[in-house]
Amino acid sequence: MTAPIRLALVGIGKIARDQHVPAIAANPDITLVACVSRSGETVDDLPSVPDLAALAASGIDVDAVALCTPPQVRYSAAAEAIANGWHVFLEKPPGATLAEVAALADAADAAGISLFASWHSRYAPGVAPARDWLAARTIGRVTITWREDVRVWHPGQAWIWEAGGFGVFDPGINALSIATHILPCPFLIERAVLDFPANRDAPIAARVDFRDTAGAPVAMDLDWRQEGPQSWDIVVETDQGTLRLAKGGAELTFPDGSTPMSHEGLHGEYPGLYARFAEIVQAGTSDVDVAPLRHVADAFLRGRRVTVEAFDE
Amino acid sequence: MTAPIRLALVGIGKIARDQHVPAIAANPDITLVACVSRSGETVDDLPSVPDLAALAASGIDVDAVALCTPPQVRYSAAAEAIANGWHVFLEKPPGATLAEVAALADAADAAGISLFASWHSRYAPGVAPARDWLAARTIGRVTITWREDVRVWHPGQAWIWEAGGFGVFDPGINALSIATHILPCPFLIERAVLDFPANRDAPIAARVDFRDTAGAPVAMDLDWRQEGPQSWDIVVETDQGTLRLAKGGAELTFPDGSTPMSHEGLHGEYPGLYARFAEIVQAGTSDVDVAPLRHVADAFLRGRRVTVEAFDE
Numbered sequence: 001m002t003a004p005i006r007l008a009l010v011g012i013g014k015i016a017r018d019q020h021v022p023a024i025a026a027n028p029d030i031t032l033v034a035c036v037s038r039s040g041e042t043v044d045d046l047p048s049v050p051d052l053a054a055l056a057a058s059g060i061d062v063d064a065v066a067l068c069t070p071p072q073v074r075y076s077a078a079a080e081a082i083a084n085g086w087h088v089f090l091e092k093p094p095g096a097t098l099a100e101v102a103a104l105a106d107a108a109d110a111a112g113i114s115l116f117a118s119w120h121s122r123y124a125p126g127v128a129p130a131r132d133w134l135a136a137r138t139i140g141r142v143t144i145t146w147r148e149d150v151r152v153w154h155p156g157q158a159w160i161w162e163a164g165g166f167g168v169f170d171p172g173i174n175a176l177s178i179a180t181h182i183l184p185c186p187f188l189i190e191r192a193v194l195d196f197p198a199n200r201d202a203p204i205a206a207r208v209d210f211r212d213t214a215g216a217p218v219a220m221d222l223d224w225r226q227e228g229p230q231s232w233d234i235v236v237e238t239d240q241g242t243l244r245l246a247k248g249g250a251e252l253t254f255p256d257g258s259t260p261m262s263h264e265g266l267h268g269e270y271p272g273l274y275a276r277f278a279e280i281v282q283a284g285t286s287d288v289d290v291a292p293l294r295h296v297a298d299a300f301l302r303g304r305r306v307t308v309e310a311f312d313e
Numbered sequence: 314m315t316a317p318i319r320l321a322l323v324g325i326g327k328i329a330r331d332q333h334v335p336a337i338a339a340n341p342d343i344t345l346v347a348c349v350s351r352s353g354e355t356v357d358d359l360p361s362v363p364d365l366a367a368l369a370a371s372g373i374d375v376d377a378v379a380l381c382t383p384p385q386v387r388y389s390a391a392a393e394a395i396a397n398g399w400h401v402f403l404e405k406p407p408g409a410t411l412a413e414v415a416a417l418a419d420a421a422d423a424a425g426i427s428l429f430a431s432w433h434s435r436y437a438p439g440v441a442p443a444r445d446w447l448a449a450r451t452i453g454r455v456t457i458t459w460r461e462d463v464r465v466w467h468p469g470q471a472w473i474w475e476a477g478g479f480g481v482f483d484p485g486i487n488a489l490s491i492a493t494h495i496l497p498c499p500f501l502i503e504r505a506v507l508d509f510p511a512n513r514d515a516p517i518a519a520r521v522d523f524r525d526t527a528g529a530p531v532a533m534d535l536d537w538r539q540e541g542p543q544s545w546d547i548v549v550e551t552d553q554g555t556l557r558l559a560k561g562g563a564e565l566t567f568p569d570g571s572t573p574m575s576h577e578g579l580h581g582e583y584p585g586l587y588a589r590f591a592e593i594v595q596a597g598t599s600d601v602d603v604a605p606l607r608h609v610a611d612a613f614l615r616g617r618r619v620t621v622e623a624f625d626e
Binding site: 075079096097098099100102103106107163164186187188189192196201213291294295296297298300301302303304305 | 388392409410411412413415416419420476477499500501502505509514526604607608609610611613614615616617618
């Protein structure tokens, strides 16, 4: 029984309050000790400081920070935290560029601290059983369909439409975080088409054709213009039937129509992430898988850009 | 004294004949034993086979292959070579995507063979002394200027203008291969602007603002529309004066105006590459640094795209 990890939460917005705070509260290995917020927000009457320098000067004993700030400012905060000797939990995506993530991973190694590049969708309840089942199968074809209404899910988020804001790859990277986790072979882009609204610097839709290293096609369809029923589905045809993951990994159906029994017993995404974070801190290791972000960068690198109708909210 | 590495050269074009063949001939640790060419080309009356499957079936004893084929088809050849147990020398860039390079590196590790992602500009004569000199300096500002006339240097190369053809980052990746090698700290993109001709799917110019992890700005200016004098320069301002690398690393000038004495004694780029390849094969290791390609992918990921005047040859 080791002492709980004393954690400060940085960036007290919706994701921090809705997901991080309850997951931390439910984890006996982690204790929330402070909040870091420019606007002075806090939770549960904990001390709140405006920035990491103030946290370091506060005298509060801190072992780790979780960064819930936007990706554009995440690197500098993470680098400062590592320099202070704090373990770091990064929200997804772990950086605005791949070079940022590589620099953080090297700095964490050199400092002997734990860095966690979290991918919350990997902890959706259907994902682990899907991965286990697929490990022993031969993959025939994979279809990834992520179609949602951006007006419903990202209202007023101007940054998401700027260059570097990822556009439809912001939800799409969740699909990629699941696919890279459950499929037994790595997969590689063969071609990609990215649809940019005439008045925006980020794509509203994309079609990416991958092939895995064993030869199976992996087709990904991302679209932010979906009205009516929304889709966050991964369908994997195998030599032993078709597996279906729906609702972003929450619902799993095996070829015989059965669904895994263990749904109720599972934690949910953020409790799973914090359990993993405590595990790597206690083990003195890091967990930094850049594969989902690398696919997004590769899609921008290789993809053909098409201009489509302007998008206004 | 180990037996020479028996090498087959794959893709017998201009780069193979001009650079690879003489460098191999001058290296006692490597013997060229065959050529692989769809069109039946060969050098020095060596056996020529159309593809790697034919090479494997030929009975010719091969230890390694050097791939001089275009980047779009390099992955499949490299994967096949690794599966055959051959060491692999990759021309730059090492893949069409970062995921390809990662998959090859993993496959090479698993097979126990050596993979070399070569960056020829790192073996230009000014590069090693520049790196040594900069290692002990504090960097103030770095300016990378790569301005050349695409009509002169890339006449008729249609693929370079296609999506995934990199455009002006095809020469620009040489600059990045030097900068990532000589600068003491990693550097990260803060902003990027990519100029796409209205009729092309790849950029003709780019301005990328990086900052190194110690805070120094690194400004890169790439332009394919340069007429008159051409520039392939890296200027590094330090606490002990300004170092200048010109002509793609061929010419180095220290702050006191001196140039290193050892130019004449150095090998040149491709002899240096083959010496390194022999070294890693004999040591049983790989040398795969993706940093230059990662910066290019990051520039496409984060960069704002601007449409400029159509380009016709």
